[in-house]
Amino acid sequence: MSQADATVTASPVPPRDGDPAITPEVVADHGLSPEEYERVRTVMGRDPTFTELGVFSAMWSEHCGYKNSKRLLRLLPTKAPWVIQGPGENAGVIDVGDGYALAFKIESHNHPSAVEPYQGAATGVGGILRDIFTMGARPVAVLDSLRFGDLDSGRVRYLFSGVVSGVGDYGNCVGIPNIGGEVVFDRGYEGNPIVNAMCLGLMKHEDLITAVASGDGAPLMAVGARTGRDGIHGATFASEELSEDADESSRPQVQVGDPFTEKLLLEASLELIASGAISGIQDMGAAGITSSASEMAGRGGSGVEIEMSAVPVREAGMTPYEILLSESQERMLVVAEPGQEDEVRRILEKWELEAAVIGRVTDDGKFRVLENGRVVADIPALPLTEGCPTYEREGVESEEIRALREADLGEHLIPEGDLTRSFLLLLGSPNVASKQWIYHQYDTTVRSSTAVRPGGDAGVIRIRGTNRAVAATTDCNGRLVYLEPKTGAMAAVAEAARNLVCVGAVPTAITNNLNFGNPLKAHIYHQLREAVLGMRDACEAFETPVTGGNVSLFNETDGRAIYPTPVIGMVGIIEDVSRITSNSFREAGDDILLLGANTGELGGSEYLYVTAGLVAGQPPSIDLEGERALQQAVLQMNHERLLASAHDCSQGGLASTLAECALGNGEALLGVRAEIDEELRPVVSLFGESHGRVVISCDPNNTAEVLRIARLHEVPARRIGSVTPASEGFSLTVRGGVVSAPVDRLARAFFDAIPSIMDASPTTGP
Amino acid sequence: MKVAVVTFPGSNCDYDLYKAVQQVGAEVEFVWHRERGLQRFEAVMLPGGFSYGDYLRAGAIARMSPVMEDVVAFAAAGGPVLGICNGFQILCEAGLLPGALMRNDVLRFRSHDVLLRVERDDTLFTGDYEKGQILRIPIAHGEGNFEADEETLRALEGDGRVVFRYVDANGEATEASNPNGSWHNIAGITNEAGNVLGMMPHPERAMEALLGSTDGVGLFTSLVASLSTTAGGSA
Amino acid sequence: MSQYRIEVRVKPRPGLLDPQGKAIHHSLNSLGWEGVHDVRVGKAIYIDLDAADEAAALEAAGVMCRKLLANPVTEDFEVTMVGALEGAGS
Amino acid sequence: MSQYRIEVRVKPRPGLLDPQGKAIHHSLNSLGWEGVHDVRVGKAIYIDLDAADEAAALEAAGVMCRKLLANPVTEDFEVTMVGALEGAGS
Numbered sequence A: 001m002s003q004a005d006a007t008v009t010a011s012p013v014p015p016r017d018g019d020p021a022i023t024p025e026v027v028a029d030h031g032l033s034p035e036e037y038e039r040v041r042t043v044m045g046r047d048p049t050f051t052e053l054g055v056f057s058a059m060w061s062e063h064c065g066y067k068n069s070k071r072l073l074r075l076l077p078t079k080a081p082w083v084i085q086g087p088g089e090n091a092g093v094i095d096v097g098d099g100y101a102l103a104f105k106i107e108s109h110n111h112p113s114a115v116e117p118y119q120g121a122a123t124g125v126g127g128i129l130r131d132i133f134t135m136g137a138r139p140v141a142v143l144d145s146l147r148f149g150d151l152d153s154g155r156v157r158y159l160f161s162g163v164v165s166g167v168g169d170y171g172n173c174v175g176i177p178n179i180g181g182e183v184v185f186d187r188g189y190e191g192n193p194i195v196n197a198m199c200l201g202l203m204k205h206e207d208l209i210t211a212v213a214s215g216d217g218a219p220l221m222a223v224g225a226r227t228g229r230d231g232i233h234g235a236t237f238a239s240e241e242l243s244e245d246a247d248e249s250s251r252p253q254v255q256v257g258d259p260f261t262e263k264l265l266l267e268a269s270l271e272l273i274a275s276g277a278i279s280g281i282q283d284m285g286a287a288g289i290t291s292s293a294s295e296m297a298g299r300g301g302s303g304v305e306i307e308m309s310a311v312p313v314r315e316a317g318m319t320p321y322e323i324l325l326s327e328s329q330e331r332m333l334v335v336a337e338p339g340q341e342d343e344v345r346r347i348l349e350k351w352e353l354e355a356a357v358i359g360r361v362t363d364d365g366k367f368r369v370l371e372n373g374r375v376v377a378d379i380p381a382l383p384l385t386e387g388c389p390t391y392e393r394e395g396v397e398s399e400e401i402r403a404l405r406e407a408d409l410g411e412h413l414i415p416e417g418d419l420t421r422s423f424l425l426l427l428g429s430p431n432v433a434s435k436q437w438i439y440h441q442y443d444t445t446v447r448s449s450t451a452v453r454p455g456g457d458a459g460v461i462r463i464r465g466t467n468r469a470v471a472a473t474t475d476c477n478g479r480l481v482y483l484e485p486k487t488g489a490m491a492a493v494a495e496a497a498r499n500l501v502c503v504g505a506v507p508t509a510i511t512n513n514l515n516f517g518n519p520l521k522a523h524i525y526h527q528l529r530e531a532v533l534g535m536r537d538a539c540e541a542f543e544t545p546v547t548g549g550n551v552s553l554f555n556e557t558d559g560r561a562i563y564p565t566p567v568i569g570m571v572g573i574i575e576d577v578s579r580i581t582s583n584s585f586r587e588a589g590d591d592i593l594l595l596g597a598n599t600g601e602l603g604g605s606e607y608l609y610v611t612a613g614l615v616a617g618q619p620p621s622i623d624l625e626g627e628r629a630l631q632q633a634v635l636q637m638n639h640e641r642l643l644a645s646a647h648d649c650s651q652g653g654l655a656s657t658l659a660e661c662a663l664g665n666g667e668a669l670l671g672v673r674a675e676i677d678e679e680l681r682p683v684v685s686l687f688g689e690s691h692g693r694v695v696i697s698c699d700p701n702n703t704a705e706v707l708r709i710a711r712l713h714e715v716p717a718r719r720i721g722s723v724t725p726a727s728e729g730f731s732l733t734v735r736g737g738v739v740s741a742p743v744d745r746l747a748r749a750f751f752d753a754i755p756s757i758m759d760a761s762p763t764t765g766p
Numbered sequence B: 001m002k003v004a005v006v007t008f009p010g011s012n013c014d015y016d017l018y019k020a021v022q023q024v025g026a027e028v029e030f031v032w033h034r035e036r037g038l039q040r041f042e043a044v045m046l047p048g049g050f051s052y053g054d055y056l057r058a059g060a061i062a063r064m065s066p067v068m069e070d071v072v073a074f075a076a077a078g079g080p081v082l083g084i085c086n087g088f089q090i091l092c093e094a095g096l097l098p099g100a101l102m103r104n105d106v107l108r109f110r111s112h113d114v115l116l117r118v119e120r121d122d123t124l125f126t127g128d129y130e131k132g133q134i135l136r137i138p139i140a141h142g143e144g145n146f147e148a149d150e151e152t153l154r155a156l157e158g159d160g161r162v163v164f165r166y167v168d169a170n171g172e173a174t175e176a177s178n179p180n181g182s183w184h185n186i187a188g189i190t191n192e193a194g195n196v197l198g199m200m201p202h203p204e205r206a207m208e209a210l211l212g213s214t215d216g217v218g219l220f221t222s223l224v225a226s227l228s229t230t231a232g233g234s235a
Numbered sequence C, D: 001m002s003q004y005r006i007e008v009r010v011k012p013r014p015g016l017l018d019p020q021g022k023a024i025h026h027s028l029n030s031l032g033w034e035g036v037h038d039v040r041v042g043k044a045i046y047i048d049l050d051a052a053d054e055a056a057a058l059e060a061a062g063v064m065c066r067k068l069l070a071n072p073v074t075e076d077f078e079v080t081m082v083g084a085l086e087g088a089g090s
């Protein structure tokens, strides 16, 4: 970087007619601090033009430049023999065996979704799909991780239903099955929803292509949709706090998604890559042509020259500034092999799309922009992409949060005896209740490869022509991260891994989305840093390296930050599809066993939120070695085909987990008779959310062997009861307490919760 | 037997359908919507998806494609034509099947397994099923609400052209088992001649136990069987 | 040749169920507009096109409706002239 | 109180991409209408409602648009009077 600083300097560029003069206010409006602006001037060796300032502001925004997170991200483990592509490309890539590779990544679209939930979510899915197919992989699955405020607000219902239909309509139209995700409703996300979308793509190893522009003179082509005035400065916008009074006019134009064009672009891109007519391809995502072109040049160590008048536009009279920063969707930048421009055009034309040569690769290390032959921007490429100043800040835990964590939960531990009413409340909480209302709006079976649909612990996609499958899950309990960031982040990684082993997959690698508040505040930076450290420790312990991710900071409304939410997207490999295990009980008469032990904390639990509106207390501790042992034990049981079902114990505690196993997808209900004797308060035994636990069921003939394997791995295990016919009801007895109810009563609470809220009450528009 | 799977910009179940046909041992080829000539095929299939994004109305723009003229001719000559989901919508728009598929009455996309009752086991497409048999097959659509005018509806029922109906586990066509508001729980119909079948559910996604159901296989084996008995006879 | 803007309104046929209209009707009622008795939802399509004169533009739009824009099984349509567009040319 | 029918037209805001309009535009062109330069698609909503007079009916419809029918972030709307309805009631 410093090398490039020294060798490549900007040539003089006269100001463009009609462009505003650069004042300190204009600089501030572009989200650059005075120091950062000085750095721009040093890099340039002169004052930037207005167009150049726009380019810097996008590339040095938090979104593109990772100013506040880059140094922390360097702490994460990224290597393993099976990692083919680590962080830094459009998506991470791992080997999945039999000649196949898996590309996967997660992306956030929080701010756009807060402004326009439907389009925000839809374009979020569109963006992550492009990140995958620009690697040469065919997208095979989508997951979505969502957070909203409580559903009792009309505005929240509006955001929730808009986001779900946006995610659904886009993925459905392109034809990528949704295989899972998560949703949490908590006042901590009121006003600032989280919308993260993850995509998985499969390819043969030899089809991998990266986004690099090299080869002096190679033509640069814009393909796909035309450039309009949408989302100008989205990247900068995504790096600022929202405030209630941000009026319409100050908001950037909403980007509208066109999934139909995306589908064509997907097919055309894969065909382009296979044709050999191109050497590089990249999505024009955040910061549009600016970031795609300069990053391709930066990675290739070369330069680019782009002629604005050659860019196909949707509206007349667009300035270079607007064209460079437009975030119109469904566009790609392609580096063609010299002489292959017509072949590129032919392929695009078959898919009824446009392609235009808009510039070329150069060898002078510059990001140069022309307007009708006149230079309007001339910037050294490497400092632009790599030279963004990065910060390491001082983090301090918030006293207020510490006090919440250390709060005495004594009075909440008192209830005992028949706790069925609390249990029904918990099962009917939208956080625990069935999420069918969501995923029944998502096509989950298109491509005919979905072996486990949403509703299981992890989604599973088989790989046609092999005996293998890949599994994926997203997880994070933001309340736990809020109360204790480091353990909370470790817990998110651990839960993801548990979800994978429950379906029979070996946890292999993660992508992650760091959704946090304003990192310039010391206590937020503390959360960010601790969470990254927690993620690092867990990933090291489980040998699941980080191959990529996304950072979304400044998630605040009127100064109130969301819960720190480092969403973990983990993928795993199943070598033999016949071993895929479901999370619902299979047969009356099977034994129910609990693996793992209750560590006794009630802090951060859904029980406290539902019964007392409380997010407080000491969250459950986590033992990474124990988690690892548990994973190994479950995998071995799976391998020996001992399991009828396996389900990770998480939100809602043991009672809710058993109910979920019994209720399944609602089509074949079963009953439960179980008892557990722990030296704990009954509410903790029933509803505590200790990590490291899995509920399994098995043929009674296999129970001894299951227990033996658990012992072998030093995992606590015990038989706690049996699966019964539904007619015998549901009961779970603990020391000093019990929950028991007819199964159809549980089914109503569980399945009707979200539909009855969403169908009964109108949403309130924007 | 050689089957054409016609693809339009935005088709996305084309590959699934291709694989399903292959699985029952028939030959299959994709035909892009701009290509002409279907004479070399013995059956034509229109896959699901979102041709032209379902913009305007599902199937409305696709039915203007050049290949549709040939599909119409192929059907007129008695050749078997199967439209699944978006394919069904295109067939209605093209007038090869009566009625229209309107927006689901719940106004939401619906994607899950449904149960279908086989109403006819004497069509080209259902010989390997039994009348009254209940099939588990996924649906995934936003516009599957079958409507037509009174007269057409009466004719459909009167002539026994309803081939599949949404039912519950007891085989009853109840309101609760109707995912989209279709008149009389209609999930699939044929034309008068019986050689064109349109259905909203996706049999091509119900071909393997691993994926949850094998109940779709019968549709494809039925077609192969009926074509081989009339070998050389059709279109 | 001049350029004209035509407005096409495509409406669900009377008698046909209109779930979307029903849902909006219901929402309006529950938001307090009890005096709303019926709501029907159709499409408004704006077409800018070259034509020799207004009559030719309207005529062309009518043909487009019959061929593509409206489904005769479920929809009716109306075509109206918005006006001539200035300084036209693609 | 009389009953009126109001027509509301909700349109995508200028400058915003209208994928549906784009697809129809493309289709019309390839069906031979090369003189079609642009297509935008919105909604036409017909509301039958009780109101004291025309002005009150239009006024109410405007409020409905702002509250429910149009999304101010992406859509503009227009409200026009179709006319008074005879023999109303319901």
Ligand SMILES: Nc1ncnc2c1ncn2[C@@H]1O[C@H](COP(=O)(O)OP(=O)(O)O)[C@@H](O)[C@H]1O
Residues within 6 Å of the ligand: A143, A144, A145, A146, A178, A179, A180, A181, A182, A183, A431, A432, A433, A435, A436, A438, A439, A453, A454, A455, A456, A457, A458, A650, A651
């Ligand atoms: N937004 C969503 N999109 C798709 N599937 C979802 C979504 N939210 C939840 N699900 C699915 O619903 C099931 C239950 O979700 P959740 O209650 O978070 O489960 P758990 O706590 O067991 O992980 C999971 O299979 C999950 O994949």
Ligand SMILES: [Mg+2]
Residues within 6 Å of the ligand: A182, A475, A650, A651
């Ligand atoms: Mg979860």
